[in-house]
Amino acid sequence: MTPSPRCRVLCVALNPAIDQTITVPGFQSGTVNRAASSRQDAGGKGVNVASCLADYGVPTAVAALLGRENPALFQTLFEAKQIADYSLYLDGATRTNIKLVDPEQGDTTDVNLPGPAFDAASVESCIARLLTAITKQADALEWLVLSGSLPPGWPVDVYAIFIRLARELGLRVLLDTSGAPFAAALAAGPDLVKPNRDELAAHLGRPLPDLAATLAGARELLATHAGIARVVVSMGSEGAVFVSRDKAVLAQPLKVAVTSSVGAGDAMVAGLVAAALASLPLGNTARLATAFAAGKLQRPGPHLPAAAEVQALAQQVGLVPLNNPPE
Ligand SMILES: Nc1ncnc2c1ncn2[C@@H]1O[C@H](COP(=O)(O)OP(=O)(O)OP(=O)(O)O)[C@@H](O)[C@H]1O
Ligand SMILES: [Mg+2]
Known part of the structure; x- marks a missing residue:
């Protein structure tokens, strides 16, 4: 092509x-099915x-x-x-x-x-x-997207x-990967990283049992890697936290009929890039990325509804500002 x-x-x-x-x-294994x-x-x-x-x-x-x-x-x-x-x-x-x-x-x-x-x-x-x-x-x-x-x-x-x-x-x-490739890539300074909560916990070597711990974990990544501008930690049906150097927000998940949760994080990554291309501030980035994930969840494969529908979903995303300062 x-x-x-x-x-x-x-x-x-x-x-x-x-x-x-x-x-x-x-x-049944061992028989003709x-x-x-x-x-x-x-x-x-x-x-x-x-x-x-x-x-x-x-x-x-x-x-x-x-x-x-x-x-x-x-x-x-x-x-x-x-x-x-x-x-x-x-x-x-x-x-x-x-x-x-x-x-x-x-x-x-x-x-x-x-x-x-x-x-x-x-x-x-x-x-x-x-x-x-x-x-x-x-x-x-x-933008270059490195995922998987x-x-x-x-x-x-x-x-x-x-x-x-x-x-x-x-x-x-x-950057959206996990384990040793994630750790090795962080040092090179990606602009934006989107681990899910388990991936961030594995990287930091400690559990992230609640929102406060997850936010602290995201802030630790920012504090220890000067090149990273934003960290987004997705938490499945609990939404995602979006953290920049001066702000943090929780984007609540949309209540949608879930057809397949496979690739919800990948749709969120796509939404993060689309938001960055439109120079959106943190809050609207959180809304759009969450809407991408919700749009995908309603479909079996890695597909979104029409852009206008994604934008309408974004308007429905609830945001909770997270202003507690880093410890
Ligand atoms: N059951 C759900 N109901 C509503 N929203 C969900 C649900 N699961 C995921 N989401 C949305 O999708 C986003 C990304 O999901 P998740 O944290 O599972 O990503 P992930 O673990 O990186 O997934 P993957 O890598 O398999 O694509 C969540 O932050 C949330 O907004
Ligand atoms: Mg993922």
Whole structure:
């Protein structure tokens, strides 16, 4: 596909996946089972973020690592949403995460297939190609989104490498990952980070049992990393806290009929970028990001309702100012 020339956001998707959901009433292992239905969605965090941004009308590009054996679902999504495709096509297949859903017993069995295999040389070559892709688009780009886990064998500091390049190129960076890649990337100074509460607790090495502890945790990230302008900690059905250097606000979740909670955080990340592109202040950023999440929750895949509906949802988001000073 020919990439469209002026994308404002590039979403890097190092570890995309095909989500396959197979409904098998009365599933039993070790026997022949008959499936009632099956659906496949192109997924993975970076792809989800790009999909939601494109739905909102933001010119978006994606750089995913895709296997040559099964790229069709991704290419169909990118074409349908006019997402410019800077993906690297590699030998092998993109991993498929199979969910066997048994509505009779009410449980789910997961089978996660491996993705493309990497050795040190292929990782190095992929990183070099991705750095070139970012650099080539840098004139039009404003934001780089780094979200999701790393494929096996990738160095934990790869996001830090991308952030340092983004800094040189004058791009802003949103980081949404966890564990060692999160810790390594923080030192490079992303502009915006969106851990969920569990991810932040794991990073800080202590539980964050309530709102006060979560806010203190977000403020600790700001205090210990000079480059970070805002920290957003999402708390599932309890909403999210949005923290800048001089303000903090809790955005209450919208009461919506939840069809699928998968990717709510990714939609929130897309909303954060859309808000930043519109230079929104913290409160309206919290409203829009929460509306993105709520819009996605009503749908099975990483898709948003029309932009006008998202904006109407944003008007309904309740905000609670959090003014307690850091301890
Ligand atoms: N059950 C729910 N009801 C209402 N809003 C929800 C619910 N779950 C999530 N949300 C909204 O979505 C936002 C992000 O959700 P969450 O904290 O689960 O993200 P996450 O853990 O990063 O998810 P993922 O990484 O799987 O996409 C929340 O801050 C909230 O606004
Ligand atoms: Mg998340």
